[in-house]
Amino acid sequence: MTVMETTGTRTDSCAGPPQQNRRPDGEDCYTISEVVALTGLTAHTLRWYERIGLMPHIDRSHTGQRRYTNRDLDWLDLVGKLRLTGMPVADMVRYAELVREGDHTYGERFELLKTTREDVLARIDELRGTLAVLDRKISFYADAGRALASERSR
Amino acid sequence: MTVMETTGTRTDSCAGPPQQNRRPDGEDCYTISEVVALTGLTAHTLRWYERIGLMPHIDRSHTGQRRYTNRDLDWLDLVGKLRLTGMPVADMVRYAELVREGDHTYGERFELLKTTREDVLARIDELRGTLAVLDRKISFYADAGRALASERSR
DNA sequence: CGCTTGCTTGGAGTGCACTCCAAGGTTCTA
DNA sequence: TAGAACCTTGGAGTGCACTCCAAGCAAGCG
Structure with missing residues (x-):
């Protein structure tokens, strides 16, 4: 039985100071389920964000599994904030495009x-x-x- | 060509003091398109609100057309406020039921x-x-x- | 009287933001 | 080394809050 794909265990009470439980830059390499735990998003949503261009293409392990970095987590923090404002996903994608450009x-x-x-x-x-x-x-x-x-x- | 069913002309700049352009109680009798103009909702939405029980059953003219009262407009004002909070429609319906009870x-x-x-x-x-x-x-x-x-x- | 505009209905369609599925490969733990 | 837990994909499905449609009746006007 698979338990993940749900909200996961957020240990912070409610939106405390961000970037906790992170590894130092250089050894920042998170599986999708770690990112689920850190962000509260589902794995489905993370993959979907990537598909629609709201995330850059995430690095992969040699077998093709996603490996997220601290930079990706920072981006997800920002996306989370923008989402709270009610900004449509399409607009966030536009912003992501601008960053890529x-x-x-x-x-x-x-x-x-x-x-x-x-x-x-x-x-x-x-x-x-x-x-x-x-x-x-x-x-x-x-x-x-x-x-x-x-x-x-x- | 029918122009209505769109947002209509809200004359107040942006959420000024409510209940303007109203008729005095007693002769308060508005067609659906008047309510569209007063609330900024569409006629579709007003009928839908009624269907799902978010409005009481609205009085009808002798030919079956809806005739809204000041009381209905007050209710729509409240619903509008609750909607702004992001309250799900289902919860607002629940509240409406409580009022009816x-x-x-x-x-x-x-x-x-x-x-x-x-x-x-x-x-x-x-x-x-x-x-x-x-x-x-x-x-x-x-x-x-x-x-x-x-x-x-x- | 005919024409336009407005109103009625139930039911179907839309757009958004996910959310899930099936089938299969990978990684970790005992 | 077995088995559980985890990961991959494209595409289909879900829930919410509308939004629209077709077919038809009604009211006001020149």
Whole structure:
């Protein structure tokens, strides 16, 4: 019975400081299941990321198995962050392409990140608005609950 | 050619104070396309919401056309907010069911909203973390851009 | 009256981001 | 050296949240 292909054991409580459990540069050579454990992604997703060009082509062992490096893990950290912003995968692939194309795409990358930054700020604002609505509703129900309780005790 | 079924004309710049362009209670009777204009949802989505139980059954005109009320618009406002939090539609349907079931579900609604509130707070925190990463990258590219510029002018 | 525009329905289709499968080769542990 | 656990591939499948379609009824206008 195969247990992997699921979320794996993330030991950090919840998004602590990144790059833990890593090997020093030079001997950084991780199997796909190690990357699963480190990132919380599934092996399926890692292979899929590579297929669609969201990852560079990953080095292979002499038998063709994937061997990830610290650099790959850094990239996956960034992808994870961008994913949290709700950025579509297609846009992340575009960013990956820019990185592959070399230094002359710095300007375009800069613009893309700035746009994303604006989006994130707008999103945070939206969420704050929602929070206000939620708090109003919650205090309504809290009051209603108290009213019901005093009703019962009377 | 039918132009509707698209986003429609939202006149408010971006999520200003809600309930504008509304008719006073008592003569609140909106066609589906008016609701499209007021909410930014499509008519498809409004009908779909009703089918899946995310809306109460909407009143009909004598010919069977939907006639929305201010109360319905209020509900759609709330649904819109909850949607922004990323709450799954199924959970919103659950909330709608609780509302339909009556006052004795206050406690459960309270819990649901509190959980959602926590989720929103966590989400805001995630986004703030992402913002930090983004800012670091952006300032890297800004520096690189400046370096390139001084390179050229030399 | 005819025409355009808008509304109705159930069911089928779409796009995204995975998620899984089958069949087979590889690596590790006892 | 056996057996379990792990890895490979292309392609098919899933779940969510819409999104669209066809066929037909209804309302307003010149």
